[in-house]
């Protein structure tokens with residue numbers, strides 16, 4: 161270990177996150193590989209090590225014998241300052257080598273607030289920030305992850321983006337890069353060829369021009385580059401790689417557990433939910449596969465918890481059988497099984513009782529909208545009746561805390577809808593009084609609201625976000641409407657939502673804004689400790705841009721959108737149709753009842769959508 | 772099954788794992804090795820596993836002691852092999868046996884240390900250190916449960932010797948492990964408080980051996 165590092169580590173908080181050396185980390189002989197990949201996560205170790213995607217791709221990339229892929233996380237502020245002071249560059253955990261030893265910096269970016277951290281990590285690697293200033297083929301700086309569905313604000317800094325699921329695509333790219341390195345291709349030659357790999361978006365091959373009002377006039381692909389980049393998906397999840405020997409952190413991380421992914425995509429089609437659209441089509445794993453992988457992973461890691469992940473876990477058809485199979489292994493070993501993202505409407509007594517045997521936690525429901533009319537408009541198919549029925553069962557079973565999540569500022573929302581939130585919370589308290597066996601412990605209903613952010617590739621991608629002032633007005637209205645002592649109201653402030661709204665639907669002109677925010681100290685901005693709203697507003701201002709243009713402007717449906725170059729599978733026509741149905745408060749049946757031919761099926765040649 | 776004792780090393784990158792995280796890490800290692808720990812009875816059952824003397828973050832050791840109980844019979848001679856196959860880097864089980872002594876009998880710790888001086892000659896520092904620690908009493912201000920207070924650490928040092936290393940002064944000492952507990956970092960703290968000119972730029976320690984009151988090796 162670096163001598164300078166040895167002196168710093170005893171002084172910083174939670175030093176074990178900066179050392180590597182965990183069980184199951186992958187160590188290779190440097191001289192035996194052709195490519196060294198620094199897999200960079202632009203947030204802390206605790207967050208990154210909880211990320212299933214990162215764990216999967218760490219293993220798939222390392223499955224190539226000519227590649228050694230190592231992990232890099234963003235140090236927390238105290239460590240960051242100590243490293244700067246001591247002149248220690250950012251390093252990878254496995255080898256401890258600084259990033260200048262690597263051929264590829266591969267970033268996994270899941271949220272917009274991580275963008276400035278990406279810039280910071282490129283800088284800490286000792287590289288010029290801009291792609292155009294890094295003229296050599298290596299190191300290559302690439303980005304994958306769900307934030308890449310609108311890559312535009314980052315395009316100036318990144319050589320290429322990987323759109324969609326990386327299990328196959330990453331390795332195809334690495335194979336090409338290996339050839340390029342052997343044969344000494346130029347960077348532009350490599351990028352040109354890489355753009356022919358499905359899912360690879362090379363932004364420098366596209367030219368954008370703007371109208372005077374700031375909207376896009378044209379978006380032109382260079383000769384040979386695809387008009388639109390089609391998202392990659394893995395067709396058969398049962399045969400897709402899943403690491404049953406993931407790294408076991410030696411220090412506490414956010415999700416310290418075995419993660420099982422039941423399916424990708426979501427059958428629901430909630431209109432506000434980007435994830436529901438960008439992860440289509442729907443592909444499920446067989447319960448046999450999951451039980452086998454779960455048991456193996458539990459044995460190989462020694463974890464005490466296993467979680468079933470997916471966008472809407474209770475839509476997994478064989479859920480009951482899967483739980484039985486896992487509980488058979490878990491129960492006798494005191495291993496906890498948890499199911500986040502259960503829905504209120506088909507949350508069955510049966511499943512609840514199964515879990516009760518092992519562990520009982522609070523109930524959480526994402527209700528999103530305060531009235532049935534609004535929930536129909538956003539296609540959030542949960543009725544108050546279902547919710548109350550579920551709560552009644554839960555209260556009778558001894559549960560006494562319920563968390564309800566809502567968004568304020570959804571398209572078509574009125575004050576009546578907001579007051580409806582308070583009413584519903586009141587009726588849940590009433591339901592508890594009628595059903596709880598033991599009332600001594602009391603009941604706690606927590607209502608949380610956040611400010612809705614219209615996202616690219618969702619039916620609301622053309623919508624305006626409400627202003628900060630309007631959000632606060634709606635918060636006050638809700639606060640005044642809640643009149644039960646048992647209901648607690650938490651609201652997230654809107655500042656981050658505004659910046660997220662700007663970045664998520666931003667264009668290439670935001671590159672210099674990102675750079676300025678970073679130069680003024682912006683990093684790890686997903687953490688309120690480090691977020692600074694004013695810094696963003698000033699940077700926008702300096703570059704003649706405004707938050708309103710990106711966040712609270714309604715787009716015309718014929719406007720060229722910055723993310724139109726990315727084709728996630730779902731057709732724009734489908735999104736438009738869904739938006740129209742929202743205005744008419746019309747429901748779209750979920751994929752199980754009827755396929756609405758969204759277009760995502762064309763991503764899977766010969767595959768079948770598990771809708 | 773009866774209580775068993777492990778002697779293990781915590782060195783290299785593993786020295787930064789905190790005591791709490793180490794307990795967790797070891798529990799998982801037992802589970803990976805297919806060794807089921809016995810749980811305590813009662814309302815909030817927890818695995819019966821305990822470490823004799825918690826080690827500070829940053830300090831290494833080749834003589835850590837872990838007591839535990841298993842659900843099933845296991846051959847102590849085989850346990851190190853099974854556990855070492857599933858340990859993170861830097862943690863290595865040396866031996867497993869049935870405890871001979873009680874943890875409360877563990878009286879002394881042998882430690883080594885390095886005092887690094889970036890800009891001062893090592894030979895000179897070695898001499899000053901020797902003189903300093905030859906004092907009859909070394910009273911420092913120490914954080915206690917009831918705020919700060921004066922404390923003489925000298926009685927807790929059974930023996931101490933210094934040698935010249937390449938870029939550092941090397942220390943070897945036998946210090947009191949319990950009643951009173953002397954955290955080795957206090958040796959460097961004493962210098963900072965009482966002899967700032969001798970305070971090293973960096974100090975590091977390692978536990979070498981555990982002893983009983985009569986200096987027999989603790990088993």
Ligand code: SF4
Pocket residue numbers: 427440441442751752754755756757758759760761769770771
């Ligand atoms: S193809 Fe049909 S079933 Fe599949 S996600 Fe689209 S709408 Fe749903």
